[in-house]
Amino acid sequence: MVRPSRAPAATLCQTGGVDPISLIALAAILVVGLVLLGLLDRRPKPPKGAYPTTRDANDPAPTGSTAVLDRDEKTDVAVVEPVAPAAPAEPEIVEPEAPATPALDRPEPAGSRLARLRARLVKSNNIFGKGLLALLSRDTIDDDVWDEVEETLLMADLGTEPTMELVDRLRERVTVEGTRSPEQVRTLLREELAAMVDPSMDRRLAATRKDGRPAVMMVVGVNGVGKTTTVGKIARVLVAEERQVVLGAADTFRAAAAEQLATWGARVGVDTVKSDQDGADPASVAFEAVRVGIEQESDVVIIDTAGRLQNKSNLMDELGKIKRVVEKQAEVDEVLLVLDATTGQNGLTQAKVFAEVVDITGIVLTKLDGTAKGGIVVAIQRQLGVPVKLIGLGEGADDLAPFDAEGFVDALLEP
Numbered sequence: 001m002v003r004p005s006r007a008p009a010a011t012l013c014q015t016g017g018v019d020p021i022s023l024i025a026l027a028a029i030l031v032v033g034l035v036l037l038g039l040l041d042r043r044p045k046p047p048k049g050a051y052p053t054t055r056d057a058n059d060p061a062p063t064g065s066t067a068v069l070d071r072d073e074k075t076d077v078a079v080v081e082p083v084a085p086a087a088p089a090e091p092e093i094v095e096p097e098a099p100a101t102p103a104l105d106r107p108e109p110a111g112s113r114l115a116r117l118r119a120r121l122v123k124s125n126n127i128f129g130k131g132l133l134a135l136l137s138r139d140t141i142d143d144d145v146w147d148e149v150e151e152t153l154l155m156a157d158l159g160t161e162p163t164m165e166l167v168d169r170l171r172e173r174v175t176v177e178g179t180r181s182p183e184q185v186r187t188l189l190r191e192e193l194a195a196m197v198d199p200s201m202d203r204r205l206a207a208t209r210k211d212g213r214p215a216v217m218m219v220v221g222v223n224g225v226g227k228t229t230t231v232g233k234i235a236r237v238l239v240a241e242e243r244q245v246v247l248g249a250a251d252t253f254r255a256a257a258a259e260q261l262a263t264w265g266a267r268v269g270v271d272t273v274k275s276d277q278d279g280a281d282p283a284s285v286a287f288e289a290v291r292v293g294i295e296q297e298s299d300v301v302i303i304d305t306a307g308r309l310q311n312k313s314n315l316m317d318e319l320g321k322i323k324r325v326v327e328k329q330a331e332v333d334e335v336l337l338v339l340d341a342t343t344g345q346n347g348l349t350q351a352k353v354f355a356e357v358v359d360i361t362g363i364v365l366t367k368l369d370g371t372a373k374g375g376i377v378v379a380i381q382r383q384l385g386v387p388v389k390l391i392g393l394g395e396g397a398d399d400l401a402p403f404d405a406e407g408f409v410d411a412l413l414e415p
């Protein structure tokens with residue numbers, strides 16, 4: 001009898017189906033794989049619209065500024081990201097727009113200033129010049145006329161000694177030269193006055209780098225003569241000459257002075273070193289200003305100082321101290337004494353005391369637009385033996401002119 005052949009189960013499995021053990025193993029691998037995939041999928045996703053991991057200069061700028069990437073993920077990115085970053089055209093962060101930088105002033109070159117300001121000099125001093133011309137144009141010049149000439153010169157603050165000298169010179173020439181036309185009188189006066197003002201004096205400002213460091217300029221004087229204003233105006237003169245300037249606000253006594261100076265500087269792109277502390281040590285502000293000037297390789301550092309009465313010895317000593325402290329780093333090349341021309345002979349007393357404390361190298365005569373006392377130029381130069389280098393002829397930013405002896409005398413004698 002033939003029994004139907006029945007393949008054992010194992011044989012069936014091997015030949016026609018899958019081994020159950022393999023099936024279980026396969027299922028287990030699948031499960032483990034799926035679990036792993038699921039775990040991997042839980043890694044934090046990059047924020048939408050974030051940069052690719054690498055980017056070079058040729059890549060289009062991504063949406064948003066680098067500030068996005070710089071931020072910690074914990075920061076409120078939502079605030080800075082667009083709601084729907086579809087196309088990366090718009091910046092994601094709009095930085096608060098910096099206020100537009102105000103255009104810098106273009107100060108007037110120094111050379112053209114006296115010509116422009118001449119009218120003010122003529123206007124304020126015409127009594128002086130015209131008075132002299134009228135007197136010397138008289139047919140007869142007797143002793144009375146000479147007395148009047150003398151008086152006119154004294155009124156103009158020329159000073160006693162220079163007045164006597166000038167009258168003697170004029171008398172001599174009038175006697176020798178005889179009859180005079182108005183033109184001759186003018187020429188005579190021009191020559192003699194110019195000689196008194198001394199065109200040979202060196203009136204250049206020390207504003208050039210020397211021995212690899214900036215020139216250092218200090219500005220001194222009594223209260224209210226126009227020091228801070230003058231420092232600001234000098235900065236403009238130098239900027240017009242394309243020099244690099246640093247200002248030092250060593251007037252720490254008057255609260256608003258440092259701000260006032262910084263405003264002058266900012267208008268022409270010049271840095272001002274100042275202290276935030278009222279009453280700070282002026283010597284250390286000055287020292288710091290010079291340090292900054294050296295570091296910035298600037299051409300000149302100009303230091304404004306507080307107004308001080310010449311009879312306050314402690315304040316005058318302070319001035320000496322500022323200079324000494326500054327000189328630990330760099331020599332002070334220029335000490336400008338600012339004098340208010342309207343105070344006339346009073347300025348002479350001030351000048352004397354200041355000169356004893358610091359070596360004055362030049363005079364700035366301010367407010368010459370408001371006085372007929374132009375003769376003070378001669379008096380002050382004689383007194384100190386230092387030249388008037390600049391004259392102030394108004395409150396405008398460029399109303400400060402280099403002093404020029406001949407131009408000055410011409411303006412006094414303008415018809």
Ligand SMILES: Nc1nc2c(ncn2[C@@H]2O[C@H](COP(=O)(O)OP(=O)(O)OP(=O)(O)O)[C@@H](O)[C@H]2O)c(=O)[nH]1
Nearest residue numbers: 223224225226227228229307366367392393394395
């Ligand atoms: N008319 C005229 N006014 C001037 C001139 N120079 C300066 N001033 C004015 O004088 C006043 C005093 O000027 P400041 O620069 O503040 O004087 P300061 O010497 O620094 O004053 P203190 O710091 O208090 O000692 C201001 O109103 C200036 O505008 C000038 O040449 N002509």
